[in-house]
Amino acid sequence: MDKEDVSKEIKKIEEETLAKLSKLRAKKDAIVSNYIAKLREKKIEDLRKDIQSSI
Amino acid sequence: MKENIEQTEEQKQIQELKEIGDIDSLKELSELSEGQPGMESLHNDVEMALQDLIKESVNSLDKSGEMAAEIPDYQKNEMIKQGGSPEDIADQLSEIEAEKDLIIERGVSSMNDLLPDGDKDSIEKPGDITQRFAEAQAEVSVEQARLKSIQDKLNQKHYELADRESNGVVAEDDPLRKEIDDINNERIEAARSAYSLDSRLKEPLVREAFEGDKDVLEEVSNIKAEIDKLNQEAENIVNDPQIQELYKRDLQKILQRRLDIVNKYYGKSDELRASDFRNGLSDIVTIDRVSGSSERFSQEDNIALREIGRQYYSHPTNIDLRNRQKQVDDLHNQRNAMKEDFLLKTSAELAKKYDEESNSVSRTMFYNHLRDKIEKKI
Numbered sequence: 001m002d003k004e005d006v007s008k009e010i011k012k013i014e015e016e017t018l019a020k021l022s023k024l025r026a027k028k029d030a031i032v033s034n035y036i037a038k039l040r041e042k043k044i045e046d047l048r049k050d051i052q053s054s055i
Numbered sequence: 056m057k058e059n060i061e062q063t064e065e066q067k068q069i070q071e072l073k074e075i076g077d078i079d080s081l082k083e084l085s086e087l088s089e090g091q092p093g094m095e096s097l098h099n100d101v102e103m104a105l106q107d108l109i110k111e112s113v114n115s116l117d118k119s120g121e122m123a124a125e126i127p128d129y130q131k132n133e134m135i136k137q138g139g140s141p142e143d144i145a146d147q148l149s150e151i152e153a154e155k156d157l158i159i160e161r162g163v164s165s166m167n168d169l170l171p172d173g174d175k176d177s178i179e180k181p182g183d184i185t186q187r188f189a190e191a192q193a194e195v196s197v198e199q200a201r202l203k204s205i206q207d208k209l210n211q212k213h214y215e216l217a218d219r220e221s222n223g224v225v226a227e228d229d230p231l232r233k234e235i236d237d238i239n240n241e242r243i244e245a246a247r248s249a250y251s252l253d254s255r256l257k258e259p260l261v262r263e264a265f266e267g268d269k270d271v272l273e274e275v276s277n278i279k280a281e282i283d284k285l286n287q288e289a290e291n292i293v294n295d296p297q298i299q300e301l302y303k304r305d306l307q308k309i310l311q312r313r314l315d316i317v318n319k320y321y322g323k324s325d326e327l328r329a330s331d332f333r334n335g336l337s338d339i340v341t342i343d344r345v346s347g348s349s350e351r352f353s354q355e356d357n358i359a360l361r362e363i364g365r366q367y368y369s370h371p372t373n374i375d376l377r378n379r380q381k382q383v384d385d386l387h388n389q390r391n392a393m394k395e396d397f398l399l400k401t402s403a404e405l406a407k408k409y410d411e412e413s414n415s416v417s418r419t420m421f422y423n424h425l426r427d428k429i430e431k432k433i
Contacts, residue, residue: 009169010166013162014162016162017162021155021158032144
C-alpha cells in the first residue's frame with residue numbers, strides 16, 4: 001500500500017470511528033437527559049407534596 | 056467575643072447547609088428554633104436559607120426543563136423505553152463507556168496496523184493526566200468526606216446544646232461546650248488540610264496539562280495567589296490581637312453588668328431561662344420582648360438592661376467588630392468566587408482542551424497524538 005492509500009485508509013478509519021463515537025454520545029445524552037427529566041418530575045412531585053403538607 | 060463568634064458560627068453552619076442543599080437539616084433546625092425564646096434570629100436565618108434553596112431548586116428545574124426540551128423526539132421515544140433506577144442508569148452508562156473504549160481501541164489498532172513496525176515503537180503513549188487528576192481528586196475527596204463528617208458531628212452537638220438550653224441553663228464550663236470547641240477546632244484543621252491537599256495534588260497536574268500554555272497557567276497562578284491573599288486577609292482580621300484586647304476591655308465589662316442583673320432573676324421563674332438571657336439579651340429587641348412579657352424585672356433593672364443593650368450595640372468596639380465581620384464575609388465571598396474561577400480554569404479547561412471528541416481524555420489524547428504522529432510520518 002503506498003503512502004496515499006495509507007493516508008486515505010487512515011482518514012476512513014478515523015471518520016468511521018468518530019461516527020460510531022458520535023452515535024454513542026447521542027445514546028449517552030439520551031440516557032442522561034431522560035434521567036434528568038425523571039429527576040425533575042420527582043422534584044416537582046416532592047415540592048408539591050411539601051407545599052400541600054405545609055398548608 | 057464569644058457570643059459574636061457563636062452567632063457567626065451558626066450563620067456559617069446555616070450557609071454550609073444551604074451550600075450543600077441539605078434541606079432536611081435546615082427544616083429540622085427551623086423546627087427546633089421555631090418559637091424558642093432567643094432563637095428568633097437563628098430561625099429567621101434558617102427560613103431565609105430554606106427559601107433561597109427552594110428558589111434555586113425552581114431555577115435548576117427550569118434549566119433541566121430547557122435541557123429536556125432540546126432533546127429530539129426520536130431520542131425522547133428511546134428515553135421512554137429506557138429509564139430505570141440510578142443503578143440501572145449507572146450500568147447503562149458503564150456499558151456505553153466500555154463500548155466507547157472498545158471503538159477507540161479498535162480504531163487505534165486498525166490505524167496502528169497500517170504503520171510500518173518501526174513507527175509503532177516510536178509512538179509514545181502520553182502520561183494519563185486525567186487518570187492522575189482523578190486519583191488526586193479521590194484522595195482530596197477522602198479528606199473532604201472527613202470534613203463533612205466532622206461538620207455533621209458539630210451540627211449534632213449544636214442541636215444537642217440548643218435542645219438542652221431550651222430546657223434550662225447550660226453552664227459556661229459544661230463539658231458539651233468544651234466538646235463543641237474541640238470539634239470546631241478539628242473542623243478548621245480538616246478544612247485547611249483538605250484545601251492544602253487539593254492545592255498540593257492538583258496544581259502540579261494542572262501545570263503539567265497546560266505546559267506551554269502560558270496564558271492559562273498565568274491566570275490559574277493569579278487566581279491561586281488571590282485566593283491565598285484573601286484567606287490571609289480574612290484570618291488577619293479575625294485574629295487581630297488588638298480587637299480581642301479591646302473586646303475584653305470594653306464589651307466584656309458591659310456584658311458582665313448585664314449578667315449581674317440577670318443573675319438576680321435567674322432561677323426565680325420557669326419562664327426566665329438562662330438561654331433567654333445568654334442568647335436573647337444580646338439582642339435589644341428581645342430584651343424588650345422578654346422584659347415586657349414577664350414583668351419580672353424591676354423597672355429599674357429593666358431600664359438598666361435597655362441602657363446596657365444600647366451601650367453594647369452602639370459601642371465603637373462592637374461596631375468595629377460588626378464591620379470586621381462584614382469584611383471577613385465579603386472576603387470569603389470573593390474567595391469563593393475565585394475558587395469557582397479556579398475550578399473552571401482547571402477541570403473545565405482541561406476537559407475542553409482534551410475532551411472534545413470522545414469524553415475520554417486519556418484515550419482522546421492518545422488517539423490525537425497517534426493521528427498527529429501518523430500524519431507527520433506520511
